[in-house]
Amino acid sequence: MGETVALSEKSPSEIDAFLQTQRTAYDRLVTQGLKLDLTRGKPSAAQLDLSNELLRLPQGFTAADGTDVRNYGGLKGLPELREIFAELLWVDPEQLVAGGNSSLTMMKDCLVDLLLHGGVDSERPWSQEEKVTFVCPVPGYDRHFTLLESLGIEMVTVPMYDDGPDADAVAALVKDDPSIKGMWIVPTYANPAGSVCSQDVAARLASMPTAAPDFKIFWDNAYAFHHLTEDEAKSADIVKLASAAGHPHRPLEFASTSKITFAGAGVAFLAASPENIAWYVKHLGTGSIGPDKVNHLRHVQLFKTADGVREHMRRHRDIIAPKFAEVQRVLTERLGTQEVATWNDPAGGYFVNLDVVEGTASRVVELAKAAGVALTPAGASYPYGKDPKDTNIRLAPTMPPVEEVTAAMEAVATCVLLAAAEKYATV
């Protein structure tokens, strides 16, 4: 077809013809009976295979300090595992807890503890405040928002830029309103925007005056080591930045091996000030006699060192970078000249952020579903599932084999074009 004129600049009859073309293409797509899924950021079987040695580990069951890892105890996690990840996250091992299989659980635990008990710098438990609000950069991670909603915490949004959240907007919100108690951020290769929070933005978030004395940055560094190129982004060191700015208890940094080893059987980490760690462990201890240290030892023996983790991540990159490249190729070839969509080309993480013609994201997802391609629900990257402009679609290409990524993206492109044509045809 070879259009080179943007869809919005075509004449009504050209748009009508275009709409017919897209309908035909879509009808053909539906007859293919696809069954593809780009919904969730899950590692593929080939990625999981990289860690299959875990299935035969650990060798022995004795920790470096003589602890029998099979038995109870050790709330903070296995010291030798904490050493490896403390090096990767630039904290002292004493500032790091290694826990169970989910950093999301640690985030929830922290929120529940803040609600029921208050933090180290709180005047009272957050549940005794009239209102608690979090700043949510958008687009963001749907589970962050669902978690806040389930706990009755309100949400206010700020834009996510290429260098992180809009620091001016955040600073203006938190300056005078003591009910604003915290914020989310996925600082490195953000979900889904792919952006990396710059040193400068992080420093501003770490140092900005907040009306709440116990303001918390939930720094979900889920993709800290998940590079897609050889130009490996360095996460800002929020723990040290906040400490240097006189707000040592502001950040709670989360990380995990969920997308390093086994998504369901990895190890989660919390890094924070020593006081925050003591606070967390104290409350953790009322409901736990210690994490799964056998799994901790497995991970120590798999990685051996921090460099072992870095090397392991390069093997992930080799598997998934071609899938991300395929997303770029199809989007560029099919939508590059139409001006019906913009998207990012992330240097890491698990997602591609696709923005379609305003008001058509839900329609694209609906069309794709009818054609057998599951996409994350439109709006999922916004609090309460409501994307005010209905433009945002999160694409997660890691899980399917590359040929399925191709097929799914071809389908997505067809749906984006049809939805855009429908929209312009009715204007």
Next chain:
Amino acid sequence: MGETVALSEKSPSEIDAFLQTQRTAYDRLVTQGLKLDLTRGKPSAAQLDLSNELLRLPQGFTAADGTDVRNYGGLKGLPELREIFAELLWVDPEQLVAGGNSSLTMMKDCLVDLLLHGGVDSERPWSQEEKVTFVCPVPGYDRHFTLLESLGIEMVTVPMYDDGPDADAVAALVKDDPSIKGMWIVPTYANPAGSVCSQDVAARLASMPTAAPDFKIFWDNAYAFHHLTEDEAKSADIVKLASAAGHPHRPLEFASTSKITFAGAGVAFLAASPENIAWYVKHLGTGSIGPDKVNHLRHVQLFKTADGVREHMRRHRDIIAPKFAEVQRVLTERLGTQEVATWNDPAGGYFVNLDVVEGTASRVVELAKAAGVALTPAGASYPYGKDPKDTNIRLAPTMPPVEEVTAAMEAVATCVLLAAAEKYATV
């Protein structure tokens, strides 16, 4: 020395002589420089060895339904593991969740969910009630009490008898007071009393009228399969009893493999009504993408069937029954005729409950500590750590080798006798 007269019936001069004898014995004990520990109910290395096959499992990583257990998902836990434990706990697999490595964590999660959201039969979240109180049979499990205390839940005690909690006392408390929202019970081989809740007592707890419409029995069946004799006690089936009595949502039953496989790396379970399970999973899902299914599959492959679990428990019995027998032997030989202590001879579980002369339990623990024998703090089996009569001491003989159990129990007997002599000498 062969005393046959009870200490309390001796003359003052006989008691003085007895006190001198015990002081000498205690001084000799201290010079031995022991370093022994009877504090916590931890399995011994030999018991943990029974499950060492777990270190080489699983074979493969695919569940019966084709699920890749390495990846995310499956909030309720691996179906084939739930089938095995559903059979053991007499519930439908749909009524059972398999979780992480700690049933204590599940208990805390349930309490937090009740506080923040209310249960399926609650009028409002418990945190919105003026006061929430739990009935606590005593002696009981210290971590249950600490957990309630940390959540601001008040405690009222009832006696624990040989057939379970004093059901009359419980019924009288819960009948008129809507602030009494729940109760703890370790129904089988109770911690530390060793008693087994009878079918009759369980039926009364399941059916008693409660002022609170959402009264919950936290049925912590931690020792359901942990028999010390061939006469294996059957736990009362609280889930069915409550359902039959028209209170299906009253019980929340907890169990785990912590004292079956690896204490720190086992699997915890929650059994309850389908509505309670749906409620639990809904709240669980805000902070989890699924449990460690690799560990679930390990456990399936280790046990294979419910009978596999039962056989496995007999191997535990062979290891620990001689330790419990040794506790009985030393206590009987050293204290049997003195009337300075009573104790139980449990048919299962992890503890021996020792009651010493009123007002001397703290002194016994103190003397033992000075002689190098760590005992659980006196009062630990009571809410707020306060045993009103200061008589109760919990002995945990599973962890040390049998020769250390002997030495520790000889020391305990010496301390019990000295503390009693001190007490009578000052009367």
